Amino acid sequence: MQEKSSGFQWPAQWTPDILATLMFVVQKGRILLIRKKRGIGAGKVNGPGGKFEPGETALQCVLREVREELHIDIEDAREMGVLNFSFACGTIPEIRCHVFMATSFTGTPTETPEAEPFWCPVDGIPYDLMWQDDRFWLPAMLDGKRFEAFFTFEGDRMLEFSLKAED
């Protein structure tokens, strides 16, 4: 396990307000991303995903969110890591996000009121258009490493990070 941090102590006592998911489909050297059209992080590039509904598991949530946002059905979702986000401003809830990868799906990625999908080369991911934490963990995940991380934000500016990833 590799550990990196900004000197920040992983908080022992922290409970999220909401549970959420993200999905990254990788196929033939390309990754399926979205421009998020509404909700937390509207305007940013991210994977599809969203909040748990009552009684859902992380897997059920991510499959439903991807179906709702892009009209595709993922066939081989696997959970790769967990992201914990604490927002200093108090207007965005504390979020725990389960991150999945997949390589196979049915249907055609389709724009919806929530998301505009696009394919991007895995070596050309537009980190400047994404949440600032993504460049810390997404490359490790794309190398097949499982991870857990904690990030603090003020608005959409990242303040501190602590990342544990497989060697």
Ligand SMILES: Nc1[nH]c(=O)nc2c1ncn2[C@H]1C[C@H](O)[C@@H](COP(=O)(O)OP(=O)(O)OP(=O)(O)O)O1
């Ligand atoms: N710092 C961050 N880095 C990141 O990569 N994704 C983040 C993030 N902060 C939030 N997210 C993502 C995780 C999750 O998929 C999403 C949660 O935002 P929302 O609550 O707006 O979701 P949705 O718009 O899908 O809501 P619902 O459809 O109502 O569930 O935002």
